[in-house]
Amino acid sequence: MLTNRPKSTVQPGDIALLVSAQKKRYLVQINPEKQLQTHRGVINHADLIGLPWGSKVFSHLGSPYLVLQPSLADMLIDIKRITQIMYPKDIGFILVTMGIGPGMQVLEAGSGSGSLTTALAFAVGPTGRVFSYENRPEMQKLAQKNLVKAGLADQVEFKLRDIQEGFDEENIDALFLDVPNPYDYIVQARRSLKPGGFFGSILPTMNQISLLLIALQREGFSFVEVCEIMLRYYKTVPERLRPTDRMVAHTGYLIFARPVQDPELIEQGPASEEADEGSSGSSLDETFTSIE
Amino acid sequence: MLTNRPKSTVQPGDIALLVSAQKKRYLVQINPEKQLQTHRGVINHADLIGLPWGSKVFSHLGSPYLVLQPSLADMLIDIKRITQIMYPKDIGFILVTMGIGPGMQVLEAGSGSGSLTTALAFAVGPTGRVFSYENRPEMQKLAQKNLVKAGLADQVEFKLRDIQEGFDEENIDALFLDVPNPYDYIVQARRSLKPGGFFGSILPTMNQISLLLIALQREGFSFVEVCEIMLRYYKTVPERLRPTDRMVAHTGYLIFARPVQDPELIEQGPASEEADEGSSGSSLDETFTSIE
Amino acid sequence: MLTNRPKSTVQPGDIALLVSAQKKRYLVQINPEKQLQTHRGVINHADLIGLPWGSKVFSHLGSPYLVLQPSLADMLIDIKRITQIMYPKDIGFILVTMGIGPGMQVLEAGSGSGSLTTALAFAVGPTGRVFSYENRPEMQKLAQKNLVKAGLADQVEFKLRDIQEGFDEENIDALFLDVPNPYDYIVQARRSLKPGGFFGSILPTMNQISLLLIALQREGFSFVEVCEIMLRYYKTVPERLRPTDRMVAHTGYLIFARPVQDPELIEQGPASEEADEGSSGSSLDETFTSIE
């Protein structure tokens, strides 16, 4: 299981990532009685056990593979999906911004293919809990299967539900809506969230962002922020440093907010040239905080 | 402590964030015998205890404040610093890319003001461990103080050391060098990292990236990636949606790599138009993975 | 005049840019009987005449200045303004995309402070013509003054008019609406534009873009494109190459379209993964064109 720190060698039950010279990737849970069928031959799991992570192994046809411990990003990339999944660039920022870490209780809807579910379960760890709502049975099944494969199913409680009916949980630390119409469920979200808790959503279009902003203002949310994250890779040739030729231009706009007692107290949006850059950006240079 | 899930009301020992109507921020650890001195009056901690998070409170001069549970991003923004600190946009991506979560053992150098240390300690939780090296005593003291204030000091082992001498730990899951010359310590880093473990660094200039790429190739690292993350905020007026006027243009280039048995096996850099966008970007759309 | 190629030395009537060591900038038209009053002393125009461009000169107080021929970008930066002006990054792309060059007849509304007017007048040259509409008299006066100072007034015909009433000109090559509600004047724009001509606009918010897209579709425009241009500067230290710390995050969204006989013929928007990147982006790599 990912959240039990793996040893330096491959062990039964570990999640392993095998990568071919052609960068073909296979994610497997090590089971001494199983085999991995690749396009270039068979690898017995039993032959991997006891090898140091990072080792080179060969299929029965002689094709080489590296055997690696997957990062959370690797897990996310290799998840089985039938829906648009969330990208590591967005997930990392969501976790940090919404304070999601070990021991937290978080709620998401919908489960989708389980990519955000995987990240949330990984981040809250064995002492936390993820409540994941979905109303399409086949989608829930896929998400569950993906979580089992990632060894993270124990942290997650899946619920098959139209979230129009609301959520069972109260006092949730952080709640994320990954649905096309989050603005229809803000009353339900507020009821389930701890006072001052963290609300988040991701939406592909500006029109949806407008509707969500209106709903958040109506339901007494404050500290509203909208942003987008652009990730650009570089070619790794030291004497010819330059970005890659193409990049992902857009995944979605991120939106965050917190329910508070008096949402009017804090002036929303940019109060000044500095604040104009968003709270995180500006405060890093501007704030002098008293820690006593 | 952040990693023990706080209740829905303010309790002694909790870390709380007080925010004024003017967006002035105060980070305090609740102690019934202490007072917070603000520019607009005094607030007794005792008066906060038992209030729901998100409540509005008043100073003795009648100035209103919201009392909030800080997210990791809030903690990072409000950290006391005498060095450049790392931004949430970069930290979130680092955590996800380097597989840093509950129970992991991670190493960083240098401690700096302790911003990355805080994030690492938060992410690995009580069952994990952070080893943080620094060779400037006054810097180490500041980092330690910041970690104590964040309630995360128990997860961190600080070491005062010139890392030229190497690290004490072996078999580390993830190792991050936040120093100006990481290329001088790659041998040491490789020795300390678990085989197949995660190496990361952040550097402001392209010239440093060139030198680090050369060192990583020399020492047998593979899966080398260089990228940068741009974060753009939007004004939150639903009927006038647009980005803010200005933004942070650059914090640093991120670089990741993994030591493996045969670093030549996997072709480095873009193998194709798709791979050209970096492994995370491309694979999301291209990979069909076997999970068995 | 800018459009008569200046000699290699400063001549009466030339537009000159003087820059101090502190980067304070003065734009003047050389007149042998005039003086430039700076914060650091007086410079007689007469003393500049005959000097090679790029020369160093001194004020009567001994402060040094460089005397330079202004580029169009310099003219735009230094224009007197009471409104938001357009940025070189956007203007350059507008000129190239809308085919604006020597001899063209172009129309714009409103004149504003005259920054786009200046660029258009510069680009069409003495053989072209710019028709510039504005309904605020004081704004028109400012634009006129700026064009006279730039030596470009001869190319421009200013009109004081509520453009709701339409434009006098027909068969215009390119028409640019720099007003907050361009969607209210698309019928008028279409009437004035040559068939197949170039329409353009710049708008700060996504909500305005939505309204303009609807109006353009209704009035039979095709080849509709929406884009934004981000410009990032780098510090110019060769051994420490890196972007500047901050940048302009947003000026406006650009939108282009062309009136054609059968706007339904060409499928609007991205037809494929490649087209998805916009016509200019995609076609550069994809198109094989017959030139016979």
Add this chain to the structure above:
Amino acid sequence: MLTNRPKSTVQPGDIALLVSAQKKRYLVQINPEKQLQTHRGVINHADLIGLPWGSKVFSHLGSPYLVLQPSLADMLIDIKRITQIMYPKDIGFILVTMGIGPGMQVLEAGSGSGSLTTALAFAVGPTGRVFSYENRPEMQKLAQKNLVKAGLADQVEFKLRDIQEGFDEENIDALFLDVPNPYDYIVQARRSLKPGGFFGSILPTMNQISLLLIALQREGFSFVEVCEIMLRYYKTVPERLRPTDRMVAHTGYLIFARPVQDPELIEQGPASEEADEGSSGSSLDETFTSIE
């Protein structure tokens, strides 16, 4: 010819762009005796003459096409090439920044496929002149052919030459080096440029930028700027406004400089937080200029 303003109808000698419903593009010079062979049938030029621009026409097989006047961007996109060509986003900014307009005398090396040559010839118009150096005969031939097709050859003087030997022209207004090693020709460039003139280059890698910065400093250039332009397209669906999925991540870094009498006078690089954003960016908000 592009620079003689076309009438509102197609005329012999005009450059026309035909676009199919599938967005296949054909660039032709109208000749009453010629035919355009498309994949979907033949179109007689003679049938186009006298039609309004923007008209729909049919091939002999009944396939529809729109007949359009090409913009400069259209010309650039559709140029025949055997080298990397320059993008409209970069070309527009180059023209504006380097003051290139009607009547100017500009020099470029190398000619390449003639894309920048086309833009320069278009911008300087019949009263200007472009000197285009190239040392590969077959490349020069291609560039010449492209310029003839664009109707812009009269403005251009092509020279077959290793530019190590220097340029014939003196007192050039603007000089652009589009070669891999511009740092080897800065002495030659300076000799050919008018004092205070405009130097520019585009380079794909940061390593080349470093070398060019060193050479420019050594040879007495000032006002040095390095920047990059990112262009992002949006899908044009008014009720679902969002960027396209992918974009061009990098074409090249642009670098500009001017030779002056005292290059040390003006402090290079950012002098302040504002200057930090580059001269164009910052000055737009900061400068109050005297025009007298």
